[in-house]
Structures are given as C-alpha cells and as structure tokens.
Amino acid sequence: MTLLAFLLLLAVVPAESARGRHLPKAAISSPVFGPRQVYGVLGGSVTVKCFYPPTPVNRHDRKYWCRQAGSSCPTVVSTQYVAPGYQGRIALTDHPEAEHFQINISALELGDAGTFQCGVGVNGRGLSYTVTLSVAEAPPVPETPELFYVKLRSTWTVICGFGEDTAEMKKYLCKKEKEGCRNIINSYQELGRILLTFEDPPGSFRVTMTQMDWEDAGVYYCGAGEYGKDKTSKELDVFIYEDKNFPHLKTNITAKTGSSATFECPYEPLINSATRFWCKRDGRKCTRIIDNTGFVDEPYKGRVAMFENPENKTVTVILNQLQYKDEGVYWCMSNELREQQSSAELRVVAGEPALTGKKKVEAQVGSRVNLTCCYPCTYTSYQKYWCKWNDTGCAMLPAQQQGLPEPGDTCDPSTRTVVLSLGPLTEEDEGWYWCGLKRNGVFGESMAVELRVSAGTDAKLSPEFLDVDSRRDPGAVPPGGAHSDAEVRKGAAPESTDESRGSNTLALVLGPLAGLILVVVTAFAIVKYRQLKRSDLVSVGSYRTNISMSDFESVRDFSASNSVKESQETPMGGDEFITTTDTPERAANTTKAKRSSKEDAELAYSSFLDTSSSIAQGSSGGDSAVLDLSPPQDRD
Template sequence: MTLLAFLFLLTLVPAGSVRSRHLPKAAISSPVFGPREVHGVRGGSVTVKCFYPPTPMNKHDRKYWCRQKGSSCFTVVSSDFVAAAYRGRVTLTDHPQEEHFLISISALEMGDAGTFQCGLGTNGRGLSFRVTLSVAEAPPVPEDAELFYVKLRSTWTVTCGFGKETAEMRKYLCKKEKDGCRNIINSYQDKDVPGGLQLTFESPPGSFRVTMTQMDWEDAGLYYCGAGEYEKDSTKKELDVFIYDDKHFPHLKTNITAKVGGSASFECLYDPLLNSSSRFWCKQKGRQCGNTIIDNNGRVEDSYEGRVAMFENPENKTLTIILNQLQEKDKGTYWCMSNELREQQSSTELTVVPGEPALTGKKEVEAQADSRVNLTCCYPCKYYSYEKYWCRWNSTGCAMLPEQQQQQGLPQPGDGCEPNARTVVLSLGPVAEEDEGWYWCGLKRNGVFGETMAVELRVSAGRDAKLSPEFLDVDSSHDPGAAPPGGAHSDTEVRKGAAPESSDESHGSNTLALVLGPLAGLILIVVTAFAIVKYRQLKRSDLVSVGSYRTNISMSDFESVRDFSASNSVKETHETPMGGDEFITTTDTPDNAANTTKAKRSSKEEADLAYSSFLATSSSIAQASSGGHSAGLDVSPPQDRV
C-alpha cells in the first residue's frame, strides 16, 4: 500500500519538475565528458577532447586514455605513461585553464577501432567517459559532433555556418528526440519565441548564432543546427551538449514579479578583470534582442532616462540593473549581454502586476531657484532595519548622496504617507538650475539592492514655479501661518496672509526695522563681550580697599609676593616698609634665628604677610600721590627699634 501511495503522489508531480530535480544518469555517474563517437580513416589521425570540472584537484590529477576489454580498461596513455604498442603515435596534452585534455592518435590502423575511456585519477574511480572509435578504410567519414560543456544555469551559445548559398534559407535549431527533432527556434519564428532564446544572423552570409540561457539538466542531449528543413536538407550539424554543476557558478533569478509604479532589480554576470568587454542590457523582441536600453559606456535610451541605472559589484562579479516607475508595457524578457564570455549572458522574465509599491511619495517636484527643497520617500515599517539611501541619477549610474542631507523619522503632515509608515527625507538647498534632474530613494540589505523610487526635480529660475504644498519647507523663524513642511520655499518670497497695512506705515516700519535691527544686534554683541571679560577678571580677583582707593588684586600677585617673601626671609635688612608698625625687621641674631626656625609660618600666615605687605605698599603710593597728608596713615620716618 505504501508503494502504491508513493507512485500515486509521483504521478501528481509535473514532469518538468521531476526532470529539473533529478540529474541525468551521465551527470550523476561522472562530471567528465567527451565525444560519444569518433571517426577516423586508415593512415589518418583523430583528436579526442575530454572535459572535466576545473577544480584544483582535477587540474593536478592524473589524466588517462584506456582501452576497454570486458570489465577491465588497459591504459594506452596517461599523464606519465605510454603503452609500448602506441609509443610514437599517441600523446596526451592537458589544458587545465580550458577545462579539458586532448588525446591525439596518428597512423591509425584498423585494429585501433574499439571502445575507450577518457578519465581522471585511477581506473575504476568513476570519473570517466566512454568513447567509441571507428576506423574506415577510405574517406569520406562522418563528421564528428561538436561538443559543448555547459555549466548548470549558465548560457549556451553556438554558431553555425553553411556558406553564402544558404543565406536566404531558413535557419533552425532542434533537439533530437525519439520521434524526430523538436524545434527549439528558427529564423521564420517572429512570434511566440520562448524567453531566454535568441537567433541572430552573423557574418559571413549564411551564418547564424543561437543563444540559450538558464541551461537546466533536461537541456543536455543531441541538437542539430541547420539550413532548410531537418528531414529534407543535408545542411545540418550535430551538437552534443553536456550539463554539469559548478558549485562556484552563481544561480540567478529567472523570473521577477513587480508592481505597477514600483521597481525591479536584475542581476547580470560579468568578469571585472575584462575591462575591455562591453556590457549592455536590452529587451527581447521576437527572436532577438531589441534596442539597447543601457550599457556600461553611459548610453541610455531616451525613453528610459531617469528610470534605469547600472551598478557594478566586483566583489561577487555581478552587475545589477534597476528599472523603476514600472508600467504594464514593461513586462517581457530582458537580456544581459556581453561581447566576451558569452556563457555569462543571461535573461530574466519580468511580470508586472497591479498593486501598491513599497516606496511611495511625490514623483515630480517643482522648485524655485535659491529655495530649499525636501524630497520625501515613504516606506513601510517592515523595512525599518534596511539601509536607506538617496542618490542622484546619471547615465553612468546613481551617485550616493551624503548622509548629512538625509533625515529619517515619522511622517509629517503633507508627506502623503500612511500612519504606520516612516520617511527618509533628502534636504537640498539652496537649489540651482544645475540641481535639476532625477533623484532616487532606495533600500538595501546585505549589499543587495531592493525597491527604489525615482523623483524628478525641476528648478525654475523665476518666481512662477508651481510649488506643491506637500513639498513646501518652512524655516523655524516663519510664523505659524506659513506653508506646511515638506518641500521648497524661497528666502526672498513674501509671505501671504498677513494683515494689510498702509504704504506709509509699512515703509516707516520697514525703515525703522532696518536701522534699529543691526544697531541692537551690535550693542548686544558688545555688552555680551564686555560681560564675559569682566566675569573672567572677577573670577580670578578680589576687591580690596586701600585707603581711599579700591583696586582689583589678582591672586597671582599674592602668589608672587608670597614667594618673594619666603625667598628673602633669611636675608639681613634694616628696611622697614611704609605703614607704621605692621612690619618690624632687625638684624638677625642667634636667638632670633632660633626663634625663626622654631616658629615656622603656615601657608595662611604667609598669605596674610603678603597681603599686609601689599597694603603697606599701596598706602605708600597713596601718600606720595596726596603729598604726604593722607589721614589715618602713620607717615613718621622709619627708625630702628631694639
């Protein structure tokens, strides 16, 4: 019962899904790939090409070519060995950078025909591919199939040519199946071309190229490209395609669904080391790509100006294309193209559906020159942890703007945001005509670009700019009756809504304001500076009275006097300072020296002594200035006291 239930569930799974999840037997058994059949002529030579994944181990591992007999495989030639019977006519050459090695056999004999294996490592390891060699007595011999070793999810490109006589014939690519050859694409097919397929004509005449992107496991097998009809005409070529999985090859999105008015991000592969390669992006029309929308040389189609930008990311070797302001007509298949490394070309199908985009805001803003402008971008709270940015668009990309110009927060009246949304605002000003252009608001997460929104800013040189009330910005000095926040205003613009005044009164008040305003400001500055200077002086000084004089004495003067007094306390002197009996000095005697040593002054006493010395000095100065008759001071001549 369990087995029956499993088989029933298996029948419900789509066939395509089963094919995409189960690898072909050849891919499971071995990633080594070579030709299924090789044809040669007696006396001639053949070359066998065997592919292998370019891992470091495979590049340095042993390569071999052996002949199968029963369950055994006897080595004919390897990286360090040649069998005696084949010496001089068999060589093995490894090309690790091209991911293959070549076996060349010359002087073919009829006995050389048989079943062989080309592989890596030692026999029986499983990394091998079976090849059948046939030798004919004389030409002609069948043409060998062209081999293609294609990475999973990469792009396959093949060029076929059959001469200028086939220039007007139908060109086609079909895949060999049990009941015939199924059409993949042909030159008569202008409609209903599957996404990810291109057929373009090449030179010389009669040549064409087919490009198929996002190769999957079921795309492996035998193909035929040709001119005319597969069953009727013999002008065809066999192509053998092998798919293998490269863990280092990135898998890109094949389908993108976006909302009308929103944006879509497309990833392209490129090798940053190939600076000479040209990269461009286009939309598929019929069986080939239409006009180039944008390229890495700065060319942008006129109808896409401001809507599309290209960002290079050398770290992961990707190129991001962002298309915003989406419309229903934008749906279709878009191609990343390159003139080099065609396996890195890719295609992505875009579907545009109705709905509200993640980022909202005013898409067109008009401002007057010399005004300040705020561009507002509203985003849902679920993107709170995402990185937000504003950039200025140009034909070569979108230059990121400084974070100082960007502010985030809750929506303000007039922003047009939902109550549960937040905003990121770009402040510009005063704007000039050269600031006119496109500005993008966007989201980023882990370095990956997300939703974006484009805003077009128009700058008018006159006073007749139509300023949107949702985008008027008001300075904090304006009164409450001014325009609401969120946009542009002119510093020279006269505010509307004020009470009417007579012309004389208005002129007089304006004149008085023009005169008194600067004067009051100047006075305020002088008073403030004077107050600061006086405050600093008072902070370091004390107000002292000396007779009839009042003066400010700096504390540094006390310190210098104290130091001076201390340094000269032991000197012999007979001088007595002016000012009576405050200070009495005599010649030092042994008793006085002993008393001096015994009674050491404290720092407070030294300060008092310095202060008294200052008073005496000040008194002497005051007496001299008043002619020696200052009241309250002892002016008797100094005398020695025993």
Template sequence: MTLLAFVFLLALLPAGSARGRHPPKAAISSPVFGPREVQGVLGGSATVKCFYPPTPVNRHDRKYWCRLQGSRCVTVVSSDYVAPAYQGRISLSDHPEAENFQINISALGLEDAGTFQCGVGVNGRGLSHTVTVRIVEDPREAAELFYVKLRSTWTVSCSFGQETASIRKYLCKQEKGGCRNIVDSHQDIDPDFQGRVLLTFEEPPGTFSVTVTQMDWEDTGLYYCGAGEYGKDDNLKELDVFVYEDKNFPQLKTKVIGKTGGSATFECLFDPLKKSSTRFWRKLRKQGGYETIIDSTGFVKYGYDGRVAMLDNPENRSVTVILNQLQPKDEGSYWCMSNELKEQQSSTELKVVEGKPALTGDKRVEAQPGSRVDLTCSYPCQYYSYEKYWCKWNYTGCPVLPGQQQGVPGPAASCNASSRTVQLSFDPLTEDDEGWYWCGVKRNGAFGETMAVQLLVSSGSDAKHSPELLEVDSSRESGAVPPGGAYSDAEVRRGAVPESSEESRGSNTLALVLGPLAGLILIVVTAFAIVKYRQLKRSDLVSVGSYRTNISMSDFESVRDFSASNGAKEIQETPVGGDEFITTVDAQESAADTTKAKRSSKEDAELAYSSFLVTSDSIAQGGSGGDSAVPEVSPPQDRV
C-alpha cells in the same frame, strides 16, 4: 487504486513542469564529458577531447585514456605513463584553463578500434566518460562538443554558405520521436525555451547563432542546427551538449516579480578581465529580435530616462541593472549581453503585479532656485536594518550622494529611524540640482528596491511647491504670496486669489493711521481725568462763614460740560429775573454767565456742594464717557 491514480496524474503533468528538479544519471555518476564516438581513417590520426570540472583537485589529478576489457580498463596513456604498444604515436596533454585534456593518436590501425574511457584520477572510479572509436574509409564530421555549467548560457554559431541566406534556419533537439524544434528564424519557439533562446543572423550571409540561457539538467543532449527542413536538407550540424554543476558558479534569478510603480533588480555576469567590452541590457521583442534598453557606453533608450541604471560590481564579477517606475508593459524577458563574451550572457523574466511599492514618496517635485527643498522617501519595517541611500541618476549610473554629517556642499542625505524616512535636503536649491534622484536600499552590497523622484527647478513665478517638501512661513496672511512669488498646490486648488496691490496698500495705510490715533486719544482722555480729579481733591469744599462755595465755578462748569457733552443731552435752565434764556446744546457762554449769579441762601451752597460731590464721584469712577451726566441744577429765584 490510489497509487494508480497518483501515477496517472503524474503522467498528465507537462514535460516542462519537472525541469531542473533532478539531474540525469550521467551528470550524477560522472562530471567528465567527451565525444560519444570518434571516427578515424586507417593510417590516419584522431583527436579525443575530454572535459572535467576545473576544481583544484581535478586540475592536479591524474588524467588517463584506457581500453575497456570486461570489468577492467587497461591504461593506454596517462599523465605519466604510455603503454609500450603505443609508444611514439599517442600523447595526452592537459589544459586546465580550458577545462579539458586531449588524446592524440596517429598511425591508426584496426587494433585502435574499440570502447575506451577518458577520465580523472584512478581508472574505474567514476570520473570517466565512455568513447567508441571506429575506423572507417569516409568519416563524417564529428559532433561539436559543449561543456556547459548549470544555469549558465550556451551559444553556438552555424554557417551553411551564402546560398542558404534566404531559407529557414533552425535549432532542434534529438529525441525518440524525431528532432524537436527549439527555435527557428520564423520565430517558432518551444514553450520550454520561451524567453531564454535567441536566434540572430551574423556575417557572412548564411551564418547565424543561437543562444540559450538558464541551461538546466534536461538541456543535456544531442542537437542539430541547420538550414531548410530537418531530414530533407543536408545543411545541418551535430551538437553534443553536456550540462554539469559547478558549485562556485553563481546562481542567478531566472524570474523577477515587481509591483506596479515599484522597481526590479537584475544581475548580469561579466568577465572582469575584459574591461573594454561593451555590456548591453536588452529586452526580447515578441515579434522577434530584441531592443537595447541601456549599455555601458551611456546609451539609454528614449523613454527610459530616470528609469534604468547599470551599476558595476567588479568584486563579484557582475553588473546590476535596476528598472523602476514599473508598468505592465515592462513585462517580458530581459537579456544581459556583451559584444565579446557570449558565454556570459544571461536572461531574466520580469513579471509585473498589482500592489503598493515598499518605498513611497512624492515622485515629482517642482521648486524655485534659492528655496529649501526636502525629498522624502518612506520605507517599511522590513528595511529597518538595510543600508539606505540617495543617488543622482545619470546616463552611466547613479552616484551615491553624501550624508549630512559629512559636511560636503550640495544636497545631503539623512535618515530618521523613528519616522522611517530617508531625506535628501537642498538648501538652497540651484538650477544644477534639477534631475532624477533615486532613493534605495542595499544589503550586504546587493542592491534592493529603489524609488525615482524627478526634481524640476523653475525660474519663473509659476513654480508649484509642494507644502510637504518646502518650508513655507505659516504665519503669512491668507491669500498672501509665499516666498518666491509662488502659490502652493493646496492654495491653487482652493482658488485663492491674491489681493490687488492698491487694495493692499490702502488697507495697510488705514491701519497705520487709525491705530496710533486711537491710542493717543485714549492716553489724553485718561491724563485729563486724572489731573482734574487731583485738582478737585485739593480744593476746599464750603465756606460756612459766607455761605458760598470756595470752588472755582468755571472749573465746575468745565467738568460738568465735559461729562454732559459725552451723554449728548441738552441742558435746560429757567429764566432769571424775567429775562429769556434760549435752550442750546453747546451752552458754554450761558453756563459761564450763571456762575455770576448770587447765592443768598444756605440752600444754594448746599445744593452746589451736593452737585459737585456727585460729579467728582462720577469722574473718579472713570465716568468720562457713556450715558452718565452731571445732575442738572436749577438755581432758586433771587429774593428781593
């Protein structure tokens, strides 16, 4: 029961789900291919073309044409033999460069009809193809043969005259139920061929071509191209297609997946011998036809500047196309084409999904000439062993820029393995440096992911610098203009406004005047205090014999006035000899008069001495300021 259910599920699978899994039996048993049937007129001639894989062994091996007789195949003609009955009217010619050999038969007779084999090597060893020969009065047009490599491209041209220019053109494949439509001029395309088949009109009117890429095993079969409706109009042509595997033929990707904002890489095959041919990379339109995105002459479609590049790889006969800054609208089928080599065309489907690109960094940088700019590209661990590079994009490619160690003038690339960054430095930046720069990775010569950065060079004062990319002096004052007269993006977002020029000059002048003046005052005060202290130390304290101080009273009063003036206190003295003494703040003249008063007692001298000691201690302790003051002395009354 389980087995029956499994078989039932397999029957429900769509026909296209098994594409490419298993080759047909004919492809496995023999890679030699030729016509199914050859028709000739009695007495006329016929040509049989048989194809074989162009391996070194096949190129030099024996080719043959033999008649089937039961289980045996009797040789009629080979590379070095002709049967006696066919002498003079049959020949075999080998064309290894065209991957085929041909048998030409003339003077056809009824005995020439039958079942034959064309093959390579020894008769009946498997490398052969069966052909039926018929002798008819009115032979029909033979089917055109196509020997197509697996995963390569098949192109056919069909012409039915100018009278068919305005009617439907089509390609269909013969199957049991009829002829299955593959593509027509009304853009009706079979789902199995969606994105890999293209019908285009050619000159003269009534002529068209059909190109199918990514040919698979299931594409082997009998096709018809025609004008009008199949089965109703006689304007049709039979096409016999055989798909075989060539181990040396490169297997290109048929589908590429890229992340939004990231990049996608496409490989195109071209014949390196045709250096004069123009190569195109085109996108199929949903409504039919295609649009050219880039070609090898330097054309780039508007809106794709900095996004797409075509890079030649002559050593492996291919061209690499890179598309970055991916967007959802980029999804679709892209074709590699040539104006000369239609068989080398190929197609790839692009799918864009959400996600974070592997290469990250600022995508747009603006700076002024003369500044230092670093473009930084960060890569993940998975690209640690890959080759990293920076290149400058142009319409014909993206030339790789030199590294810093090479010492070449201009921008230089460097890689920091510890921080996993690739940096491109401009020091100084020039106007010629403006443009698109790509950071990318390579492995074994194959291009991988890329990231595009647009560098803008501004000549005005409104250029915006990215703090992460420009070396700015961090010691400048808040609100000051950075070098070059531009503000960083962060400062603009904070709403920082520069000071006016007058305010800035005023504050700077005040600082220049007050700073040195304050320092000068401090030095003068300190020096004055030290000098006075040393003078007092050298003076005699008291003359005992006369009971008078041996101190200059003017010096004493000066010291007392200096100390007292800092405390801003009034000095009061009592009247002497009944005369009135007016209280005042600046009493230097009165104080000078008091020095003339006579001290007639021992107490007077001791009192003066004590006052001096207190004052000198205060000065020695740095008490030139503050609220400390010399103690007030009230002289005693003179005795009569």
C-alpha cells in the same frame, strides 16, 4: 490491485514534470564530459577533447586516458606517463584555462579501436567519461559531433553555417528524441529565452539559449531546410554541469505598478573594445535601453540604472516607475563573451509599491528641500540609500540615515522614513534622485524622485530652516504702528478730552495684543529650533542628510512625534523637545507641576490688564476698569 493503481498513476504523470524533477543520467554520472563516439581512418589521426569542472583541485590534478579491460582500466597516457606501444604517437595536453584536456593519437592502427575513459585524478572515482574509438580502413567516416560544456543557469550559444547556397532556406535547431527531432526554434519563430540571428557570411546563423537547465542536456541538430530531407545539418552534443560559484539569476520577475524591478546579469570583465548592454526583446530585434558606455534610451531617462558587482559576479539593472507596457523579455547582451548573455521575463501586476513619497518636487535656487522616502517597518533592518541618477549609473550620496517626514507627507504611523536634505539648491542639483533598499549587497526595490530647480532670488525657505531673530529690542516698533502711537504720546501731559481718552484706551488694548503675538511666535520658533537640534546634518556640498532618532523609536513613539497637540515643551532645566502620549491622569499632574508657555502668556496678560486698569484710573479718575472700544461719538 494496489500495484496496478500505482502503475496507472505513474502513467498519467506528465513527462515534462518528471523530467524537471530528475537530472539526466549524463549530468549525474560524472562532471567530466567528452565525445560518445570518435571516428578515425587507418594510418590517420584523431583528437579527443574531454572537459572537466574548473575547480582549483581539478586544474592541477592528474589527467589520464585509459583502455577498459573488464573491471580494470590500464592507463594509456596521462600527464606524466605514456604506455609502451604508444610512444611517439600519443600525447595528452591540458588546457586548464579552457576547462579541458586533449588526447592526440596519430598513425592509427586497427588495434587502437575500443572503449576508453578520459578522466581526472589517480583513479576513476566518478571523474571520468566513456568514449568509443572506431578505426575505419578507408574514408569516409562520420563527422564527430561538436561538444558544448555548459554551466547550469548559464547561456549556450552556437554558430552554424552551410554556405551561401542555403541563404534563403529556413534555419532551425531541433533536439533529438526517440520519436524524431523536436523543433526548438527556427527562422520563422520568436521565443523568449531563445534567439536566432543571421550572421556573416550568408547562410550562417547563431542560436543563443539562456537559462540552461538540466533537461536541456542532450543531442541537438542545427541545419538549413527540413531535418531529415536536406543533407545540411550538424550534430551538437550539449552537457550541463553545476558550478557552485556561478550566480543564480532570476528568470521570471513579478513586480507591482509604480514600483521597480531588479534584473541580474552575469558579470565578466570586458576588454576595452567590448560593450555590455541591456535591451528589450521585440520580435527579432532587441531594443537597446542602457549600456555601460553612458547610453540611455530617451524614454528611460531617470528610470533605469546599471550597477556592476564584481564581488558577486553580477551586473544589476534596476527599472523604476513600472507600467503595464514594461512587461516583456529583457536580455543582458555583449558584443564579446556571448556565453555571458542572459534573459529574464518581467510581469507587471496591480498593487501598491513598498516605497512611497513625493515623485515630483519643485524648488527654487537658494532654497532648501527635503526628499522623503517612506518604507514599511518590515524593512527596518535593510540598508537604505539615496543616490543621484546620471547616464552612467546612480552615484551614491555620501550620507544616508533616517529623518523626520515633511509636513503633508503621506507616511502613516506604521512606516519609517529616509529623508535627504538638499540646500542651498543650485541649478546643478536638478535631476533624478533614487531612494532604495539593499540587503547583503543585493539591490531591492527603489523609488525615483524628480527634482526641478527653477532660477530666482526670492526662494522660500522650508519652515524648519527659518531664522527667528531673538535679538529684537522689546521696545522696537512692531508691525502696524500700534505701539509707536503710544510712544509718541509718552511723556505728554494727559488730556481729559474724549479723543485723548480713546487713543490711550486703544493703545492699552493693542499693546498687550502685540506682545501676546510676539510671545506665541517666539515660542513656536523655540519649539522648531529644539526639534531641529535633535537631528545632525551631515553635509557634503549641497547634499545634506537629516539624521534623526525617529527610526530607532517604536511605532507608537513615531506616531506621537507627528502630533502637535501631544507635544509639550520643558519650560526650564533642559533643551529636550519631549513628545508624550500621556494618560489624562498623568497629563493633569504634569499640568500642575509645569506651566505651559500659553499659561505664562495668560498670566502676563492678566497682570498687564491690572496695571493698565490702575494707570487708566489714575490718569482720568474713571470709576470703571472696563476698556471701552466704541467710537467717541457714540459715547454719552
């Protein structure tokens, strides 16, 4: 009963699921691949092509062709040997650059028919493939299938042609199975990873299939018309093998709205006349978005960039500012090296991007500006970069480190920031700037910021770049002329009139007030100067990167540094700008030990009031220390 239930369970397992879990027998048995059946004519010749993995050992190892005889396989021909009876009519030629070797047999005899093995090495050891040779006394003989040796996850491309008479007929590709030939694609269909295009001369077409997997191995037929009815078809034998050095490319990508998606394409050095481009599939057409010659489609300006990575054999394409309409299938293509083409499907879902910041920044010529990029603390170990976008890529800026966020930025305490400081700005600085993440040389999410620079001479500087003139003479005339009014009357004989007394009183009040304002402004300037001193500016041209220690502090320290209320300036003994999150008891002790600049100002003001009171009493003989600011006509 248990056995019956187990067999029933196996029967309901989907065939596709089982096929996806298990490799085809041909892929498991041997990485060497050749034709299953070869046909020749008596007195004629035949060529057998055998493929092998292009490893350094296989390239230099012995290649052989042997004839099976029971449990043994005597060598007929090898790289350095030819068996008696075959002298002068058999040859083995190795083509390591093409990953195969050929056996050519001429003057065929009926006795040459049999079962053979083509292989690599000194013995079978699994690197061999069984081939059956048939010799007919007279033509015709069946056509030998065309062989394809395809890397796992790579692209297979084939051209089929049947003459101009078939130009108007339906073109198709099907895969042979027990129940017939299953349709893969035809000229009336559109599929994501499979592309059928018409070629010259008329009647010819090309089929390109990306993301080749184990289950794609097998026998195919390409043809015109209907399979089995029209005698216009060609047999194709496809073998899949794994190359450990071939990059594992993503075939399905999911990204959030407003974020970015990273696509990887196979890299192969191109000849001078070749072009590599990236396009979006639209029916039978593939709309070009970007290529390696500097072309970028207008709607994608600032959104897309291409990076070549020869060391890991990939070309990375990054698409920024994702929208729902960006969903679809994208292809990496070239007018050369068709087998290097690839495709990936993009799906855009709702969500918040990992990188945040101001996406549009406006500034004037001569000013300075900070571009801020906030990232989650989970990406602290990742490499961060800023680059300036252009039609041929995104040029990395010479310095990229951590910095303090700009006032008004939306970074919360659980994030870190990468700040790019630019200035003084010129019109050439206008454009797109990208902030992104990298890990082990692989590009991750990125964010695009558009900087607009307008012409003008009245550009405003950011607060942290304001230059406070500390050399001002304490006796200089302050704004408003209150102190100058007192200076005009300085040295004149004191007058006992109400008008004179009112002017003196007004001067005594406004003078300390102006001094207090000056103290506050100076204290603020010192605070900002010391804060700025904590960062180093690495500058190349007009690009400056603010390097701050905030990225190496804890989340608690980072949040504290954004709070003005919790900041204290050391009044003496150092240049540090200390940020604390003290407890009430510790804050009380600190207040007792060190007076703040505000307390110093209040004490100075109190002393000034006492002095002013004494002067007022001495000059007018008054009996009150209270300053009377009411108009003279209202007094008694």
